[in-house]
Amino acid sequence: MRLTNEQKQFYKENGYIHLKKVIKGKLLEDVSREYDDLFWRKNEDKTESSWVGTEETHRVSNSPYTVKGIHNLQMNHAVFGKLLYDDDLLDALEDCMGTKNIALHHTKAHYKPPEKGASYPMHQDYPYFPYEKDSMTAAFIHLDAANPENGGLFVYPGSHKLGPLEDFGPKEGSAFHYVDQTKFPIERATPVIAEAGDVVIFSYLLIHGSTPNTSDRPRRMFLAQVYDAHDKPIGGEKAQPGNGWLLRGVNLYRDATVSNRAND
Numbered sequence: 001m002r003l004t005n006e007q008k009q010f011y012k013e014n015g016y017i018h019l020k021k022v023i024k025g026k027l028l029e030d031v032s033r034e035y036d037d038l039f040w041r042k043n044e045d046k047t048e049s050s051w052v053g054t055e056e057t058h059r060v061s062n063s064p065y066t067v068k069g070i071h072n073l074q075m076n077h078a079v080f081g082k083l084l085y086d087d088d089l090l091d092a093l094e095d096c097m098g099t100k101n102i103a104l105h106h107t108k109a110h111y112k113p114p115e116k117g118a119s120y121p122m123h124q125d126y127p128y129f130p131y132e133k134d135s136m137t138a139a140f141i142h143l144d145a146a147n148p149e150n151g152g153l154f155v156y157p158g159s160h161k162l163g164p165l166e167d168f169g170p171k172e173g174s175a176f177h178y179v180d181q182t183k184f185p186i187e188r189a190t191p192v193i194a195e196a197g198d199v200v201i202f203s204y205l206l207i208h209g210s211t212p213n214t215s216d217r218p219r220r221m222f223l224a225q226v227y228d229a230h231d232k233p234i235g236g237e238k239a240q241p242g243n244g245w246l247l248r249g250v251n252l253y254r255d256a257t258v259s260n261r262a263n264d
Helices: 005-014 025-045 078-084 087-097 254-263
Strands: 016-019 066-071 102-112 120-123 137-142 153-155 199-203 208-210 219-228 246-248
Touching (some): 005 087, 025 078, 025 219, 087 102, 087 246, 153 199
Antiparallel strands (some): 016 199, 066 102, 102 219, 120 208, 137 199
16 A cells, blocks of 8 residues: 555654555454454463553553453464565555665554453653664554544654653553653543554654543454664664564665674
């Protein structure tokens, strides 16, 4: 899916773009089916814990609200790899990122169950994996219709231009990162009203978050974080399964990049 000049300019100015029906047909059906099966298997095996939280405390063990999470889905079923190599998705990412050389950082899925899906406070993804050229970009793929009632995505358009902001997460003794919720309340953010198959592409500097799911519908999402293959992490990072997989283009510095990460 190639973007128009107007869409490219919108992304440049706002730090995100909502694209309709990028993933569709049999691919969407197959991903949706295997997604459900994977979460069932993970819950049965208890191989990856979920996180819980509320608007006030963000993370508490006795909260009735939860979001179930799985990382690196492409390691669990081949259909998620097929999704990552979808030409419509990669065309849109290429146009937003301004590079033909697109490498995978990681994938994850968050499932918000009906009536008790936790919110996620407003944050930037930057603190988790800063890169020299800030090329890190997310593709947020909706597997369900999403709105504020069932825990949909909220964004602050243009906030990527602010650069990295003060990190409030570690001050609360948390491994999670947030911006100042008084300066960037979710009530002033822009909701993304999406349908299944819609994709939101956004910079890792964009301030974003989500509401709790208080509806009778689930909210399922698949997210891929990708970067320019010629960009480099700041200060090194621990390798994840699939990190560095080339989804499109060429990586002229792959051997050096792998060597540097191995030595960190």
